[in-house]
Amino acid sequence: MASGGAPTISAGDLEKYGYCPLNWWRSLGTSDGLGPETVEGERRHEEVAAELKGIEVHEIRAKESERMVMYFAVAATIVAVFGMAFFTPASVQITQILIIVALIWILAAVFFLYRAETLVTREQKLYAERTIVVFSIVAGIIAGVAVSFRETDPSLAQATVGAAVGWLVGASWFLVRSLKSLEVARSAREKHRVGDAAIPYVDSEVEKPKLFASKRHGLTGRPDAVLLAGEVHVPVEVKTGRTPRGPLFSHILQIAAYCLLMEEEFGKPPPYGIIRYDRASHEIEYNDDLRKMVLGKMDEMRTALARGGGVHRNHNRPGKCAGCSRREGCPERLA
Ligand code: SF4
Known part of the structure; x- marks a missing residue:
């Protein structure tokens, strides 16, 4: 719970919400990791974690x-x-x-x-x-x-x-x-393009490291890694699978949430967060606009939780539904 009693939201929830609000809504109360793509993704994540460690x-x-x-x-x-x-x-x-x-x-x-x-x-x-x-x-x-x-x-x-x-x-x-x-x-x-930075934090299923949490904002999350560049802690999110032409909105939202968590944890905002795809890496500038966007999306999610529904698809892209892990039984699916 956030300090005001609002429900806690994870960076992973924000990523789902950013992909499609209905995806997030349908994920509530269910566990991830059942589909073959998710299993393969988890395996790749563990591989990356082992290499970074x-x-x-x-x-x-x-x-x-x-x-x-x-x-x-x-x-x-x-x-x-x-x-x-x-x-x-x-x-x-x-x-x-x-x-x-x-x-x-x-x-x-x-x-x-x-x-x-x-x-x-x-x-x-x-x-x-x-x-x-x-x-x-x-x-x-x-x-x-x-x-x-x-x-x-x-x-x-x-x-x-x-x-x-x-x-x-x-x-x-x-x-x-x-x-x-x-x-x-x-x-x-x-x-993994981490330069000379120290890597004080690597997420892995086996070790389950510290969960970063902000009581003030009711936000939690575990980035895939945290780099210590000088005095700032830069979160890294590794995305397996196909490499998109540019960073996806849902991933930007997730990395922004990690940046906010770093700011809360270490008292210093990172200048950027890193989204790493197999064939590309993006430094996403963390600024006031991005911070406001994260907090705004969290408000939307809490409003939906408070009214107990009324969450709908926010796109018209069949390709997105085709690649959605929650398309089975989705009433608004396009593919
Ligand atoms: S199938 Fe389409 S509409 Fe349904 S949750 Fe997934 S992306 Fe949203």
Whole structure:
């Protein structure tokens, strides 16, 4: 209920009302999701939700792997310095081979680090960490070279240098793992056109995240996703199936309702909401006119509820009825 006692309306109700008032009226008290198109739509929605969620999962995995690279690189540096320090002059050749191997690994690591930087925008802190890793490895090897000509314990030296190379292999493995995760996250970001924005909210049937609600307006809704662009929360609605030439009125009404919910929840109106079709994406400007339109439609719906009926088809398009999920038994259907 709204603060004034009026019935609560969902963003989904607004979408149905926008499609055809009779569609909304006939949906009251029934459950959605029975038709084959709806089932397929739900399946696609879950697929999109899983991919969007996957972005966060892969980026977290990449960060964890990068931390492991740090540990492995530092350990390798320490072990290498000790190992090389124990080499005798007779083993200089082995030392040189191991140093070359180590250098190849370092070069590979630097290359991967560079690649990682070009894949996605990373925080400055992370960049500094990577630079430290590279410099610590190089510094360690140089130190190792310098001390490797001293005469000490050769067998202990060989074992430790072998261990150091092993650590470097480990570090590189984590780098590759990190890059793979970043690649997956990057291609999912590209596919869903979410740029670098954080995705703090993804709707899914399985997890049923928070229901946004405005007591003031008696409005509720769960957008498919919310992007955090700077300080504003931008709702995203994903529409599966055919891609229309332009955004449909019913979808505009729904995304406007989500924008209103974002404004109420976070105290800042988003500049736009996003409607995403399979082959097109539209940023719908959220302004005073759109806000008034949502509130106006909600008033119309509440008036209809108060009088207990009198809701009719508001179009003359047979094609719309042909694609309507509630055409079975509809007294005003045109197809
Ligand atoms: S069949 Fe046509 S008139 Fe009936 S609810 Fe659907 S769109 Fe409206």
